[in-house]
Amino acid sequence: MKISIVGATGYAGAELLRLLASHQVAEVKYITSESQPGTAIADIYPHLTRFYPQTLTSLVDLEKLAAESDVIFIGLPHGHAMEVGRKATAINPTIKIIDLGADYRFKNHAVYEEWYKVPHTHREAKTVYGLTELNRSQVREAGIVGNPGCYTTASILALAPLVKNKLVDLTTIIIDAKSGVTGAGRGLNLGSHFSEVFESVKAYNVGGHRHTPEIEEVLGGLAGEELTINFTPHLIPMPRGILSTCYANLKAGVTPEMIDEAYTSQYGNEYFVRLLGRGGYPVTKNTRSSNFCDLGWHIDKRTKRVIAISAIDNLVKGAAGQAIQNMNVMFNIDEKTGLDNAPVYP
Amino acid sequence: MKISIVGATGYAGAELLRLLASHQVAEVKYITSESQPGTAIADIYPHLTRFYPQTLTSLVDLEKLAAESDVIFIGLPHGHAMEVGRKATAINPTIKIIDLGADYRFKNHAVYEEWYKVPHTHREAKTVYGLTELNRSQVREAGIVGNPGCYTTASILALAPLVKNKLVDLTTIIIDAKSGVTGAGRGLNLGSHFSEVFESVKAYNVGGHRHTPEIEEVLGGLAGEELTINFTPHLIPMPRGILSTCYANLKAGVTPEMIDEAYTSQYGNEYFVRLLGRGGYPVTKNTRSSNFCDLGWHIDKRTKRVIAISAIDNLVKGAAGQAIQNMNVMFNIDEKTGLDNAPVYP
């Protein structure tokens, strides 16, 4: 299984490299970067010393890269991945594409274009939304996977059983999410400057974060009807981790046991979803560096609301880990391959 | 103005001492502790070296303490403050009491007893809820002030203009709050152990936090009708700061300008409330070590909700600072006395 990574110098790319270093089947072939071609991986990410002797190459070699790879992970900014996807599938029609960005996430291209402000140039692509636990069988057959966003993974996993089983009023969904700073990437800006972020918390992009329509499309698909949500992201002074606190009004007649049953039947056999049960409190640190999503839910009898809470590592289950999970599914090998490490705690 | 502090070894007590050290009018007379009587302040809190030569005394001296003090700040666990309050006012009828705990916060003693699991033993006390910006004129006349909780201060300041002006549907209020770890006090437990908290975030006490009924009573008073809210506290890996993200559905016909007007007319002349306006993003760090509350609000047109966000330092505006602000009001001196320092940033 030959793998190439296109755009590997961001944190998600580095995390792919970290995880693939322990993957028993995968062999990393090409690693590209347009900003630093010719540089050794270990010069950019010294923690990877001993694992990658390779040097970054430029994408000008796409012909060769696509011909010699079984699967490409794409870690480019949105708008660029679909170009690579279009060309690579033309060169090698059996190649598998897993895009960690937004280009292949939306069924509705108009929504993509509205929120991302670029035209979609690969509309004919047959794509699958790679939230593995929800779409495993389609992922298995997919040629191109749009790997979900970090916030969306945490939020959808928490809400899917409620929405799918029609247990909540769809007009009342509010998602209040808290993310570590790696979600903002390795690019320099004052908002990620150490002394500015440390001992501080803030909300951002209220009502306007691009993960909003992604959550809406997927939950809407599960519900069988369109829905509109509130999604509020917050920046937490830590590098890794997302906690998603999700609120919804219970429909009349819905009992706590029905909620429990919805979670258990959805995730009871899922290795990477650890159910903490009703009253359980996920803690981001318990998932750190792992592909687990920890899930707990609460019923507030006074307000007749359910509060579902999920925790993930945004760089693993929220990006690189789920991408590898999808790859494992696509190649019909054990889904846990390369991902079965215990979280690093504390 | 002679001040005594009863129960001064917690973080709120230490913060009172820090702030009072710069207060031009106040003189600190007695500082008590039942756990460490006879110990020098600077041995417990070395940062206060140069400011307090005093030694902690035991409360057995309450007779003398009450007789020689103009005002007592109480920093005891709930259930104990009302005992001190009852005795001190009996000894010295003109003494002023400012309790940083919950004992004097509730008008409805049954609610207090239900949530705090102790009988209220000072029901005849005439008390004022010390959220200064809302109750300034009553505070001025008060003998006993129940100083608000940290979460409640942040949340009520954010929601008061909306509730008071009947701009939102009262059944839809959800408060998702994020607090630093000093809110959990200086007592030792695994939940405040450095390595457990660091690089981690979690929710706790969903549906059951004791600040819930406090918020409900005060907002209900402003609304003129009872209301029930969701309040979810979260622990953030930082010592100081609270960010309160508050959601509510707009009533039909409410425009963004009406929301703006509600905030401006409520707080336009308030020194300690800094309005960031519609679209503004409060940042806890901008308020650190100060008595300011920063406030911003957002209208989500898609969901017809208002999202109001407030930031405070939980130990200052959420505890010791507001207590001093109340004292200043009670003694008719400039409300900013001892509190007019710029926040420490970064």
Next chain:
Amino acid sequence: MKISIVGATGYAGAELLRLLASHQVAEVKYITSESQPGTAIADIYPHLTRFYPQTLTSLVDLEKLAAESDVIFIGLPHGHAMEVGRKATAINPTIKIIDLGADYRFKNHAVYEEWYKVPHTHREAKTVYGLTELNRSQVREAGIVGNPGCYTTASILALAPLVKNKLVDLTTIIIDAKSGVTGAGRGLNLGSHFSEVFESVKAYNVGGHRHTPEIEEVLGGLAGEELTINFTPHLIPMPRGILSTCYANLKAGVTPEMIDEAYTSQYGNEYFVRLLGRGGYPVTKNTRSSNFCDLGWHIDKRTKRVIAISAIDNLVKGAAGQAIQNMNVMFNIDEKTGLDNAPVYP
């Protein structure tokens, strides 16, 4: 290969469990705790959910435990491990013991007794000091390994080539070390309380830290003569990581190239020591969660000193990782087994 862990509820014990979960050969048999027998591992350490269905047992079962185990890791406070070691080897003479504490680290029992204030009760034990890179061949034959302390591992690895090759004046060695807070364990005390440690740094135990005689004995052994050092530990506001900055005066005539050669010949073939070369700057984060020790050295021409700097994860190469490395050596399997993961960064 059947493994038991005696005293597993501290951070080093939890780290053993984390690492052993990915070890292809080892099977964890018994996990003991005197404080919480009968509790499920995952209740104490939820991050280990999915990896350990076991429940903690009490040491009253030592007879059975020793009979059914090939190797025992001991994570008990000093003074207790030697009791377990003495009994376990009596029960099962071929059993291997790896003690993560100090009981088996010293050749000179008088030094142990002086610094640890307890009598040594297992003096006849034949033990090897388990700094794998220095004592690999002895470890291979050992029945009992005294696994090195965290500070000592970092410091000795940095200084060994200089001392062994007589390149520095032995009377001038100063070690200034910086450690994360997990080094202080999971026990509750004000010194590990989140809000006290955060945004703060301090030294402690100047001239009196118990890792001092351990470093002196090992370096003295390499030098062939007794030596006395200064060792100053500091507490850094982070959970994991040690940086050891080591100073020594160069002997007359020693050139930079001789220093380089000493490091290269000592560690050039060591997988877990990554040489950053002359002028290199180790960064603790680059080793986080891994068994690597990163090493760099600097020559100050103005003062004729060498400054050698090492970085490790105190819980891995400084405790559990090196313990497993030693076990691999003792059982003649690939030394990297279970330890060949890339560090978690950032």
Next chain:
Amino acid sequence: MKISIVGATGYAGAELLRLLASHQVAEVKYITSESQPGTAIADIYPHLTRFYPQTLTSLVDLEKLAAESDVIFIGLPHGHAMEVGRKATAINPTIKIIDLGADYRFKNHAVYEEWYKVPHTHREAKTVYGLTELNRSQVREAGIVGNPGCYTTASILALAPLVKNKLVDLTTIIIDAKSGVTGAGRGLNLGSHFSEVFESVKAYNVGGHRHTPEIEEVLGGLAGEELTINFTPHLIPMPRGILSTCYANLKAGVTPEMIDEAYTSQYGNEYFVRLLGRGGYPVTKNTRSSNFCDLGWHIDKRTKRVIAISAIDNLVKGAAGQAIQNMNVMFNIDEKTGLDNAPVYP
């Protein structure tokens, strides 16, 4: 007392503004920035809202600025301050200049030019090195003060009594210093990127940091002979604070009591130096946001070394606070004016 600040957008500039907001005598007149002229202070530093209505001006107004100011604080990069100093003193000969950078720190201009790689263009300036506790009487008469560096303030205060009283061997001085990240400024670079710095520690500039010659010149002056030291800075994952751990060999016959006496006689009457005594452990957090320097010292009998440790807030006693302290001395007002606040803890 009219103050202008030239180059106010860095962290030291912001800290000057924070502290001057509480200064009873000073009035801030002009605040300049070449990068953001025309911008309101509160837009760059929202925490200063309510304290500075001013807008940044450009230095093109230097003529007016110098004529209307009694004192100028300069927060420009080295090489630029001496230009401003030269012109400003020409315009207004009685003006006082306090430069927070390096341009006016060195008596020996050749040393400045060697380490800073720029020609010194204001050699005729009569300057005083503004370590207030050591040079108070000269500061009082000074026209131009070179305000000390942060590392140098901490290190010199710790070592001065030892060097001045000839208690230690001058060839054996080693300073191992640990600094928060604000020392690296507000400029963007990967080395100050949140996720890179968090949970990590490293050394940098071994043998080459520019504070080295500054420490050497001042200590050499106290000793009455030239000396050469080792100075090793480290980056600690916190915004504020410096801990300086200083090692030196005791001269023969020096007793612990002689060391105690040296510290007590030097600093016994200094308000801003808090002596923790022999065996004392300074903690950076105890000085946070304040102008205090906490000092402790240790005698290691085994190695016959003294280890002196100091803690400061690098932005206050290490920059803006000491600048104001110097200004107070220059204008003959109470040295504590504007600086007498208790540290913010925790």
